[in-house]
Amino acid sequence: MFKPPSFKNDAIDRRLCVAPMMDWTDRHCRYFHRLLSPNALLFTEMVTAEAILHAGAERFCEHDLTEHPLALQLGGSEPDRLAAAVRAVRDFRFDEINLNVGCPSPRVKAGCFGASLMAEPELVAKCVAAMQAETDRPITIKCRIGIDDMDEVAGLNHFVEAQIKAGVKIIYLHARKAWLNGLSPKENREIPPLNYDRAARLAAEYPELDIILNGGLETAEDIRAASEKGAFCGVMIGRAAYKTPRELAAMSAEMFGHELADIQQIAEEMSCYAKTAAQKGVRLHSITRHMLGLFTGLKGARYWRRTLGEQARQGTAHASLIAETAKICLARQGASSARQGASSNRKVA
Secondary structure (H helix, E strand, O other), rough: OOOOOOOOOOOOOOOOOOOOOOOOOOOHHHHHHHHHHHOOEEEEEEHHHHHHHHHHHHHHHHOOOOHEEEEEEEOOOOHHHHHHHHHHHHHHHOEEEEEEEOOOOHHHHHHHHHHHHHHOOOHHHHHHHHHOOOOOEEEEEOOOOEEEEOOHHHHHHHHHHHHHHHHOOOEEEOOOOOOOOOOOOOHHHHOOOOOOOHHHHHHOOOOOOOEEOOOOOHHHOHHHHHHOOOOOOOEEHHHHEEEEOOHHHHHHHHHHHOOOOOOHHHHHHHHHHHHHHHHHOHHHHHHHHOOOOOOOOOOHHHHHHHHHHHHHOOOOOOHHHHHHHHHHHHHHHHHHHHHHHHHHHHHHO
């Protein structure tokens, strides 16, 4: 599907990555995603350098060792503050630190970072250099192919060349522009057209870079089609991994050649995880809210969503609710399959 990982720039396999998503990819979500995909590179939610420096790294960076390989995504635009944040997170030993140069949120724009930084490639390069000086981990960038009226050819090339000079070797490229004036973050994920061809040309023009393709990838078929466009080193998927987690499992199994994740086993492991988390004061709903899409497209999906969405909020809910509900849903699937089989046999007879 993709060229085999060459590890020309580091030892991380980025063929399949799960994007950083605000309010979604917290540590509980990442633990769940790791069960679905043993090899994918996972990302934290974006956390600003200022948040780490003011509130402390532990609040944002604590994670389970099973989440590795794991990247921390930082937001910011001041080289010295980003460097200080990188120093503050050293003990958490993230496998990679990523700089957000792609988020179109008005809140991010107001803070003068995210996608708006694409207009200031030299400043981004200074940020990258300052961050790299504080760690032995790779500093990477996630960006768009442009913003607003920025030229998708000359503008993107200028931006990328500045980052190469600063030492960047890996870029996660969302293959559509961000329109910072007039569109909401949701609209910026849907309205600006995808341009995989431009992403492919960038990968061809700068073979020293590892380009990871992002944007509009929802199924294994989407990934297969995108991989034929250019010499990408991998893909990054976002909401598909969250809303239809079995797609993440299917992508992972196809890409890495392992067995497809077993739903009941995942549910049982998440029950064990939730039991341990409860002893630390974590509410069950904080975990189950990330799992509501597990049965999407299957018999019992509505029951799964309703049970976990409602009962897990109750203070008396036990961690075993996850495994018990999955067992009921899978039993309903089995009964439905049996009825369909009996009906087919009667028609044949």
